[in-house]
Amino acid sequence: MEATFVVVGGGIAGVTCAETLAFLEPQEKIILISNSSLIKTVTNLHSITRTLTDFDIEETESSNLSKKYLNILVLHEILVEIDDDEHYVITSVHKIKYKFVCLCMGAEPKLIPQSSVFPQILGIRDTDSVKKFVEQLQTSKKIVIVGNGGIASELVFKVTNVEVHWVIRDKHITATFVDPGAAEFFQSMLNKTSSEEVVSKRMRYNEDDFKKSGAALGPDWYKNLIISGNKKCNSSSKIMIHYETEIIQVNSLENAEYPIEVTLSNNEKISCDLVVSATGVVPRSNFVTKHQFNKSEDGGIQVNEFMQTSVKDVYAAGDICSVNWTLAKHWFQMKLWTQARQMGCYAAKSMVGHLRNEVVLQDFCFELFAHSTKLFGYKVILLGLYNGQKLGTNYEILLRMTKGKEYIKFVLEDNKLQGAVLIGDTDLEETCENLILNQLDLSQYGDDILNPDIDIEDYFD
Numbered sequence: 282m283e284a285t286f287v288v289v290g291g292g293i294a295g296v297t298c299a300e301t302l303a304f305l306e307p308q309e310k311i312i313l314i315s316n317s318s319l320i321k322t323v324t325n326l327h328s329i330t331r332t333l334t335d336f337d338i339e340e341t342e343s344s345n346l347s348k349k350y351l352n353i354l355v356l357h358e359i360l361v362e363i364d365d366d367e368h369y370v371i372t373s374v375h376k377i378k379y380k381f382v383c384l385c386m387g388a389e390p391k392l393i394p395q396s397s398v399f400p401q402i403l404g405i406r407d408t409d410s411v412k413k414f415v416e417q418l419q420t421s422k423k424i425v426i427v428g429n430g431g432i433a434s435e436l437v438f439k440v441t442n443v444e445v446h447w448v449i450r451d452k453h454i455t456a457t458f459v460d461p462g463a464a465e466f467f468q469s470m471l472n473k474t475s476s477e478e479v480v481s482k483r484m485r486y487n488e489d490d491f492k493k494s495g496a497a498l499g500p501d502w503y504k505n506l507i508i509s510g511n512k513k514c515n516s517s518s519k520i521m522i523h524y525e526t527e528i529i530q531v532n533s534l535e536n537a538e539y540p541i542e543v544t545l546s547n548n549e550k551i552s553c554d555l556v557v558s559a560t561g562v563v564p565r566s567n568f569v570t571k572h573q574f575n576k577s578e579d580g581g582i583q584v585n586e587f588m589q590t591s592v593k594d595v596y597a598a599g600d601i602c603s604v605n606w607t608l609a610k611h612w613f614q615m616k617l618w619t620q621a622r623q624m625g626c627y628a629a630k631s632m633v634g635h636l637r638n639e640v641v642l643q644d645f646c647f648e649l650f651a652h653s654t655k656l657f658g659y660k661v662i663l664l665g666l667y668n669g670q671k672l673g674t675n676y677e678i679l680l681r682m683t684k685g686k687e688y689i690k691f692v693l694e695d696n697k698l699q700g701a702v703l704i705g706d707t708d709l710e711e712t713c714e715n716l717i718l719n720q721l722d723l724s725q726y727g728d729d730i731l732n733p734d735i736d737i738e739d740y741f742d
């Protein structure tokens with residue numbers, strides 16, 4: 282077989298890349314290789330601000346893509362090898378000659394080491410793993426959740442009828458996304474009496490119930506699921522947080538109420554039915570090449586400002602790659618669906634530019650980190666250097682918090698806004714985005730910038 286562009290991976294990055302290629306080059310042949318029959322497509326895309334977007338994600342049969350774009354052929358196969366000397370992609374079935382190939386195979390969960398021995402230790406990545414978790418939870422009374430990122434935080438908030446022990450390495454919860462102040466703001470939600478969500482105004486993620494797919498889940502993956510244990514209390518779960526600890530050992534228990542026991546680094550022991558390991562991901566590397574890729578410390582394939590890897594005519598996008606260019610001051614990489622979409626789209630533009638010998642200009646989205654998500658039922662918007670990343674100790678923080686309603690944090694350097702955390706329906710995203718991009722000197726406003734009696738949206742209109 283032969284194609285101008287071969288894209289590998291049916292997740293958000295791969296599908297966005299193939300669709301953008303089909304749009305830009307309707308005459309060129311594109312092959313999308315995916316080891317899952319269902320692929321993820323982005324629908325209802327609209328911009329909230331210049332850099333923040335809102336979209337739905339649909340899981341659809343891969344054949345639908347070929348019906349929509351006549352020049353895309355989808356192969357339900359596994360990439361095994363890339364002969365980058367001769368420009369061939371070799372799958373379990375075909376050998377395909379390419380001009381450009383883009384790798385979008387995502388990442389897999391980094392489970393705690395004991396997971397290979399104990400079936401009670403689960404990771405959450407795709408619909409299959411969620412199905413397994415939901416089933417096992419139904420017979421569980423006590424579970425341990427390890428990890429302090431988005432997945433662990435969502436789970437802790439969402440599970441009901443089970444005793445939860447949350448094991449985190451940090452001094453405060455949800456440390457991947459928020460600082461101790463916001464963590465305290467969220468803490469009250471952990472003692473909720475029901476799992477009713479406070480704010481539901483946000484993007485929807487539509488996951489068809491448990492169809493087979495290898496792609497990572499995305500926001501709202503738990504929306505239509507009943508994630509309930511077997512402790513008949515008909516309410517939210519009892520949650521105990523174990524700060525600054527890790528699991529160091531897991532043992533089987535014989536003739537005991539619970540099948541396993543975990544030992545924490547502070548020597549505390551917890552017997553339980555299930556352990557959920559939500560401790561990050563490792564980029565996939567389940568294929569071979571003639572020349573080795575330059576990789577970053579986390580195992581991600583390094584890409585330059587055009588999403589090109591160190592191997593000629595091989596590009597990469599999404600969770601599988603690690604950026605290796607001089608970053609704009611207010612942007613950094615995080616393995617998120619927003620960035621998977623942006624990178625897939627930009628990799629396509631870049632390949633097309635190189636095919637046509639045209640100059641490629643980097644997308645504006647890499648100017649400002651912008652992420653919209655939901656944590657503990659609240660809408661959460663993170664902009665720029667929202668946690669003072671890259672700023673050392675040379676920054677100020679302005680805070681406004683109304684318990685149970687909103688949490689607004691501005692990060693300022695030399696009186697200029699560098700980043701913001703907006704929790705709740707603050708409607709400040711556009712103002713903050715402009716203030717970060719324009720680097721307006723805010724010294725004349727002082728603390729008034731967050732004065733609740735002043736509508737800063739009007740202020741900077």
Ligand SMILES: Cc1cc2nc3c(=O)[nH]c(=O)nc-3n(C[C@H](O)[C@H](O)[C@H](O)COP(=O)(O)OP(=O)(O)OC[C@H]3O[C@@H](n4cnc5c(N)ncnc54)[C@H](O)[C@@H]3O)c2cc1C
Binds near residue numbers: 359385406497502616
């Ligand atoms: C539970 C969960 C919750 C999340 N919540 C959020 C959130 O709230 N917000 C957010 O922004 N992000 C979230 N993420 C992260 C987000 O889902 C990922 O960053 C994003 O989906 C990555 O997209 P991708 O296309 O790079 O990779 P994937 O979606 O992993 O797609 C990779 C594709 O490649 C295929 N593949 C792999 N190897 C091969 C091979 N050898 N041959 C052929 N095909 C192959 C896979 O089957 C899959 O289709 C969450 C992730 C999880 C697991």
